[in-house]
Amino acid sequence: MKALIPTAAVLALLAAVPLVVHSNVTLNFLVVALMIALAGQGWNILGGYGGQYSFGHAAFFGTGAYVTAILQVRYGVNAWLGFVAGIAAGAALGAALGALTFRSGLRGSYFALVTLAFAEVLRIIASVAPITGAGVGILMKLDLGVRTLQFQSRAAFYWIILALVGASLVTAQLIERSRFGVWLIAVRENEDAAKALGINANGVKLAAMVISAGMTAAAGCFYVQYFLFLDSGIAYGTWISIQALLTPIIGGVGTVFGPLLGALVVKSLGEAAKLLAGDAPGLDLIIYGAVLVVVIWFMPRGLIGGFAQMRKLLTRGPAASGAAEAGHG
């Protein structure tokens, strides 16, 4: 329980923001950043702790979003139920995809490729299938209220996404401290050795993928409740696959707070670019791509790893940190 205190403190601090900040622009920025943090935490569970790098987490984001929207618009299902169904659908897709890929022994390059291809297949299907609104997209009716999960105030949306992010942080922390988490890290570090020790590697990866997919799907469900519009390019586009993996990598891959920190940095960079060069198409993605390369190059363990390195350097002196570096490499 003691370990949860920093998490609780961070969440309490963030929860107080709308009480002080009333600017819709700032709140909107934070809502989107938190949404990306949630999608990124999903990627982090599978990629960061489990070492399975997915290049197509849009598959889960988009499925969550579409299921939430379609159930409400086409079948009149309650918004809360739609939200939960969206998460469940994302998790189910994760289970199906995981069962197929892990059983065939796909790792590394192959896993990245097959996730990318699945997201792309779903994008093409969504762009032609009538139920998704095909090329036109799907528009949700504006109907404010708690029942419809639509609010006038940005603060309400902010607290909802913060609660989801809080749940994802606690989940990551519980995984980190559990036997399951240790297995997952063992699989990441050396899958064959983990198997030799009797760990059911495929089962562990599959469980991680289901949790991961569910979290990223939740971000998708939130997206459509917040923006009330969805098309195949948004739901299954590269932008979300890239940001889902970029945020944990910038913040610190395989750390609890990495995705949250990374999301705030990524979104700030995106906004700064817009201020400097105007809202040109592609500009934010150019920056994300460049940041991805630069971070891997100069800070492979992300900001959190970088901070830890610096603290070690300051407290123990350069010799000790040099030894630690050698041990790590």
Place this chain on the structure above:
Amino acid sequence: MLSPAILVPAIINGLLIGAIYALVALGLTLIYGVLHIINFAHGALLSAALFAAFFAFRLLGLDPYVAVLLLAPLFFALGYGLQRFIIGPASHGDDRNMLLVTLGIAVIIENVLLYAFRADTRTIDVPYALQTIDIGATFLAVSRVVGFAAAFAVAFALWLIMTFTDIGRAIRAVAKEKLGAELAGVDVAHVYAVTFGLGTACVAIAACLLIPTYYVNPTVGDAFVLVAFTIVVLGGMGSVPGALIGALLVGVAESLSGLFLGESLGQIGIFLIFIVVLLVRPSGLFGARA
């Protein structure tokens, strides 16, 4: 049910377009065979090469079949530089990092193109775009026949380089046993970069063969590269003959499924082949490695 008069041209056209796919796939499989990573920047580099061919024609008035003499060395240098000075140092020898860096480069190239040229689709007009040859059973587009011949010429040239030159031997040595090659005095970083350069040059050649009858926009490469991924997986990652045969098979499959199912579903057909092959036989139809 279907008369040979429809089927035969569809198959022949499939083979011709398959040859262009083969060029894109050759680059990909070459890089995989040596570096053991999938180059996710391959599609973006193809888009960039198509733009280069487009502007060579529009601004310099160079026919694409002439421009290839300029663009192939240029893209070789680009690929060499990317691997030697960015991908190699940035990834610290870790495969997962290498994948991410190629993905990052893909995102940068694609969006720089989008930023500079917007999402507009462009085409060029060459006099031979609509010329055909009558072979009795059907008419063949001249540009496709040229592409077919050029693809095999390039594959043959690659085979010559790999078999008879020192750098070819070094590349094969690194592909088989990296540490051993390094101990024998092979400069692995240089070999990696040469391989990446060769793969990128293949893409530039493919672009010059495509541009007379195709269009260019910032994401045009994606469609090709997913087809190329399919071919490479089908033929076995790293296998050059596998890529050639796989490409012809996929070309015919696409042409036939387009005939039976229509264009957009034909594309899904390719993906389904891809996913099924990956799941059922990831070593490919001709690959021996698991």
